Amino acid sequence: MYLTIPTLLSLVVVVAPPVVLAWDSLGHQTVGFLAQKYFTAQANATFNALLGIGDDGEGGFDIGDAAAWADTIRDPGNLPWSKGWHFINPKADDPEHGVCSLVYPSDCPAGNCIVSAIANQTSLVLSGGEGMVKKNATMFLLHLIGDLHQPLHASGFKLGGNAVRPVCFGQGCGESVNFTSLHGVWDGGIARRIRGLEFRPGREADERERREDKEAARAWAGEIYGKRGGEMGKEGVCDVLGSDECVLRWARESNGLVCTHVLKRGERYVLEHDLAGEYYEENWRVVEDRIAKAGWRLAGWMNAVARVLGKSNGGRGDL
Numbered sequence: 186m187y188l189t190i191p192t193l194l195s196l197v198v199v200v201a202p203p204v205v206l207a208w209d210s211l212g213h214q215t216v217g218f219l220a221q222k223y224f225t226a227q228a229n230a231t232f233n234a235l236l237g238i239g240d241d242g243e244g245g246f247d248i249g250d251a252a253a254w255a256d257t258i259r260d261p262g263n264l265p266w267s268k269g270w271h272f273i274n275p276k277a278d279d280p281e282h283g284v285c286s287l288v289y290p291s292d293c294p295a296g297n298c299i300v301s302a303i304a305n306q307t308s309l310v311l312s313g314g315e316g317m318v319k320k321n322a323t324m325f326l327l328h329l330i331g332d333l334h335q336p337l338h339a340s341g342f343k344l345g346g347n348a349v350r351p352v353c354f355g356q357g358c359g360e361s362v363n364f365t366s367l368h369g370v371w372d373g374g375i376a377r378r379i380r381g382l383e384f385r386p387g388r389e390a391d392e393r394e395r396r397e398d399k400e401a402a403r404a405w406a407g408e409i410y411g412k413r414g415g416e417m418g419k420e421g422v423c424d425v426l427g428s429d430e431c432v433l434r435w436a437r438e439s440n441g442l443v444c445t446h447v448l449k450r451g452e453r454y455v456l457e458h459d460l461a462g463e464y465y466e467e468n469w470r471v472v473e474d475r476i477a478k479a480g481w482r483l484a485g486w487m488n489a490v491a492r493v494l495g496k497s498n499g500g501r502g503d504l
């Protein structure tokens with residue numbers, strides 16, 4: 186469906202939905218469950234103990250919750266300084282003219298961006314500090330390595346696409362209108378549509394919906410693992426701890442996808458079309474691929490962390 190700007194404007198409600206800042210919980214939980222499937226026995230034991238994950242099956246705190254946690258603690262007053270850790274906004278980005286370019290560290294002012302946050306939280310987990318510090322740092326890693334794979338978390342174009350709004354995602358735009366930002370479409374819209382779930386921009390999930398989302402995340406992780414299980418070990422998995430190199434490579438990959446996919450047709454196109462149509466068809470595989478890569482790269486990273494922790498514990502392999 187083609188919407189003209191005046192039509193769009195006449196439909197916009199004055200109250201804008203809150204700015205969305207991360208894969209929604211479906212994406213994060215899927216990344217967590219998928220990574221867990223690739224954990225070594227040592228990593229599974231280490232992080233289950235550190236995070237307080239029991240074997241009580243469904244219902245208890247699990248790796249999906251741990252991976253989604255960092256989005257629940259930013260507002261208001263709770264760890265507010267971590268807001269800037271979820272993204273990087275490269276200054277030179279101009280995907281309208283084919284420019285996607287990330288320069289580090291100058292694109293990470295005062296060290297406040299996702300690339301340095303991943304390095305810092307990794308050192309914290311390894312530092313042998315207090316349990317709560319390591320637990321929070323572990324949950325940040327599970328989350329941020331996921332975020333880094335969402336292309337718009339590594340783009341400086343209009344605040345990572347948060348200011349590209351309103352865009353429409355969902356059949357019958359104009360009748361039942363689902364307005365969000367381009368960022369929101371990449372955080373949640375496309376992923377939810379892949380799994381046949383309702384997209385709810387700006388509305389909190391209720392209890393039942395949260396359970397459904399969790400189930401969908403488990404199922405999606407299982408399917409990706411079934412389809413692509415053997416691919417882990419290729420495609421940029423690395424365990425170079427204490428180095429920004431690897432993380433930067435992942436960030437640049439995300440950044441480049443904004444030119445080659447997210448804004449391939451330009452900003453005007455995304456503002457004027459229902460993105461659940463042709464745009465979705467062109468891009469859903471990219472989203473699934475980013476989730477898959479985030480899952481196995483996260484696992485590679487955490488397996489290395491567990492190995493180092495095991496050594497510093499006299500080889501006991503747990504905490």
Ligand SMILES: *[C@@H]1O[C@H](CO)[C@@H](O)[C@H](O)[C@H]1NC(C)=O
Nearest residue numbers: 221226229230233238239240
């Ligand atoms: C890892 O831990 C989870 C949670 O306790 C458990 O369900 C899963 O079976 C474990 N995986 C392996 C390979 O032991």
Ligand SMILES: *[C@@H]1O[C@H](CO)[C@@H](O)[C@H](O)[C@H]1NC(C)=O
Nearest residue numbers: 270295296297298301302305
């Ligand atoms: C990471 O640590 C460096 C050095 O302590 C600090 O300057 C920077 O602000 C930190 N960044 C984040 C995102 O934690």
Ligand SMILES: *[C@@H]1O[C@H](CO)[C@@H](O)[C@H](O)[C@H]1NC(C)=O
Nearest residue numbers: 258263264317318319320321
């Ligand atoms: C860990 O995160 C919780 C919020 O879930 C916060 O209340 C607590 O102060 C944090 N602890 C540390 C040591 O950062």
Ligand SMILES: *[C@@H]1O[C@H](CO)[C@@H](O)[C@H](O)[C@H]1NC(C)=O
Nearest residue numbers: 354355356361363383384461
């Ligand atoms: C759009 O919103 C309506 C009303 O909330 C909902 O019924 C519909 O499923 C949504 N469409 C998509 C594609 O999420």
